[in-house]
Amino acid sequence: MRDLLSFIIKRFIMLIPILVGVSLITFLLTNIIPGDPAQMLAGEKATKEEVEALRKKLGLNDPIYIQYGRYLNKLLHLDLGYSLFKHKPVIEEITQRFMATLELTTFAMLFAFTVGVVLGVISATKRNSAFDHIARIWATLGISTPIFWLGVMLQLIFSLYLGWFPFSARMGVFTKLNKFTGLLILDSLIARNIPALLDVIKHLTLPVITLGMVQTTLISRITRSSMLEVLSQDYIRTARSKGLAERIVVFKHALKNALIPVVTVGGLNFAKLLGGAVLTETVYAWPGLGQYLWFSITYRDFPAVQGCVLTYAVIFVFINLVIDILYMYIDPRIKY
Amino acid sequence: MEKVILYIRKKISHQITISSGVKEFIQQFARSPLSIIGLSIILVIIFTALLSYQLAPYNPIEINYAVRFTPPLRKGHILGTDHFGRDILSRIIHGARASLWAGCISVGLAAIIGTPVGIFSGYLGGKIDSFIMRVMDVLLSFPSIVLAIGITVSLGPSLENAMIAIAIVTIPDFTRLSRGQTLSVKENLYIEAARAVGTRDLKILMFHILPNILGSIIVQITLLIGDAILTSAGLSFLGVGVQPPTPEWGLDISKGLPYLREAPWIPFFPGLFTVIAVLGWNLFGDGLTDILNPRLRD
Numbered sequence: 043m044r045d046l047l048s049f050i051i052k053r054f055i056m057l058i059p060i061l062v063g064v065s066l067i068t069f070l071l072t073n074i075i076p077g078d079p080a081q082m083l084a085g086e087k088a089t090k091e092e093v094e095a096l097r098k099k100l101g102l103n104d105p106i107y108i109q110y111g112r113y114l115n116k117l118l119h120l121d122l123g124y125s126l127f128k129h130k131p132v133i134e135e136i137t138q139r140f141m142a143t144l145e146l147t148t149f150a151m152l153f154a155f156t157v158g159v160v161l162g163v164i165s166a167t168k169r170n171s172a173f174d175h176i177a178r179i180w181a182t183l184g185i186s187t188p189i190f191w192l193g194v195m196l197q198l199i200f201s202l203y204l205g206w207f208p209f210s211a212r213m214g215v216f217t218k219l220n221k222f223t224g225l226l227i228l229d230s231l232i233a234r235n236i237p238a239l240l241d242v243i244k245h246l247t248l249p250v251i252t253l254g255m256v257q258t259t260l261i262s263r264i265t266r267s268s269m270l271e272v273l274s275q276d277y278i279r280t281a282r283s284k285g286l287a288e289r290i291v292v293f294k295h296a297l298k299n300a301l302i303p304v305v306t307v308g309g310l311n312f313a314k315l316l317g318g319a320v321l322t323e324t325v326y327a328w329p330g331l332g333q334y335l336w337f338s339i340t341y342r343d344f345p346a347v348q349g350c351v352l353t354y355a356v357i358f359v360f361i362n363l364v365i366d367i368l369y370m371y372i373d374p375r376i377k378y
Numbered sequence: 379m380e381k382v383i384l385y386i387r388k389k390i391s392h393q394i395t396i397s398s399g400v401k402e403f404i405q406q407f408a409r410s411p412l413s414i415i416g417l418s419i420i421l422v423i424i425f426t427a428l429l430s431y432q433l434a435p436y437n438p439i440e441i442n443y444a445v446r447f448t449p450p451l452r453k454g455h456i457l458g459t460d461h462f463g464r465d466i467l468s469r470i471i472h473g474a475r476a477s478l479w480a481g482c483i484s485v486g487l488a489a490i491i492g493t494p495v496g497i498f499s500g501y502l503g504g505k506i507d508s509f510i511m512r513v514m515d516v517l518l519s520f521p522s523i524v525l526a527i528g529i530t531v532s533l534g535p536s537l538e539n540a541m542i543a544i545a546i547v548t549i550p551d552f553t554r555l556s557r558g559q560t561l562s563v564k565e566n567l568y569i570e571a572a573r574a575v576g577t578r579d580l581k582i583l584m585f586h587i588l589p590n591i592l593g594s595i596i597v598q599i600t601l602l603i604g605d606a607i608l609t610s611a612g613l614s615f616l617g618v619g620v621q622p623p624t625p626e627w628g629l630d631i632s633k634g635l636p637y638l639r640e641a642p643w644i645p646f647f648p649g650l651f652t653v654i655a656v657l658g659w660n661l662f663g664d665g666l667t668d669i670l671n672p673r674l675r676d
Contacts, residue, residue, distance in 0.1 A: 059512060060515055060516055063512065063516030071532045072532070182660055182664075183657065185660060186604060187653050188608050188628065188631070188652050190632075191631055197638065198642050314521070314522075316521040317521035317523035318523075321616070324616065336616055339531055340617060348528070351520065351525065351527070354520065355524070355525075359519050
């Protein structure tokens, strides 16, 4: 336990230079703009006087290190700038939308782990069977498919043609639900509002499948190879020779150990999931961070783009920290 | 005279070794049908991109309202037309250029920058190595498409800037790989021998380390081109990559969305061709991995 605690403290200290680096990159994004950052921040319609006033107000005439120091100071006070399009602080919009992204990515990851592990285990136990070959082809196809196109095709088939699922959004217009946490599934469970729960699940299904699909293929491939390795170990032969049922050998003895690399790689791939969420949210009009980033791009709202990029990086860095801690917890042999 | 003969013999035997190596490589490659399919797809895309002006039946940006929303296989439009009456097949053929350039140039650029940085980092070690690796850690702290969006928005939306952005987010992949490989190669006796006879560091890096890690780098390039094509299409889909009316697959998917119900072929075909192109690179990369670097498989 003490080991784990000192590891967590060490990892937190290591986060500081990374976060400083991240802030430096997002700061540089403003300063690599070809032309005048003040003009860009003020918008295309701004007059010369307005641009000059903004330049003075933002201190853009100061040396760059002073500007960076000021930017860092603002970040420490959770000030990510002011949205030109929404006319409110960027942080406000981000906090409002964060839960929508969290709900989508969490369920996408759960979907990917469940389906990926099941497919991987079947592929490994039925190695070189027709199922195994189909699963491998499907995995290669999965990582070759643009996530936004997959989303559009699922909308076309399951929403427009078959009418099984809603086309977009998080919840029906006429669905009433009191929001406690911002996680709609949890909120509908807390409120014991079954019609709302069903509506939220229906809205969540297609975006979750879209976002989780690539991860599913990756996880099924890793589970397959990890299972194959574990199944060839001596202790599995011993378990089988004891006369244990194959089901117990596979699920109780092999899968537990095979899951360690799956958790690690799956966790590391969370970045792709966050990146994919930008595209998925755009396709499904999902009111999360990704959709906000897309709005900001469309309306050339630069402070908002900068704020979103920084938020994504910070979330990603903390997810990696959690995964490292989880990894140490799952596999006690690991020492840092 | 004897020295000359010896030199020629040495050269010939070297040539024979190389040609037998190439022969073995081709034989191994030919044994994998999926790799051949991958290579064939890539060759078709390269051929299409190079001869797009000759192959495309129509001008890809020519607007013709008389034939807008024509379904596939009607009025001489094999894949139909879009909301401006532009021929979808012609746009896909021309879009192959953007896709190919985006994939190859951005990954090539990342390899050219990332590989030497990684080799130097691994070879020199110490504080320089730690500093370079921390910089890479910072770059890897961003989901790649998000950082690419930030860079492209800053530089201005265009294919060239999208390629620069993809190259920047891909550099850490090459730096980390080449550093790791250099760390293992530099422990070999022949490197120590080269140092002992006074070979300069730069020469060791160029002629002893680089050739030994080149196989892994080539595999990495082929595996990352597919990813780069997907990222580039994603950037265009979001509006920060290629700008209209230039034909590009990701952009064409996004522009077809408002007409999804009436004309699903507008976003369908560009997406299908993106899948085929990326699949080609992935299959080819998997095949190369098996031959050049079997340890990387799975």
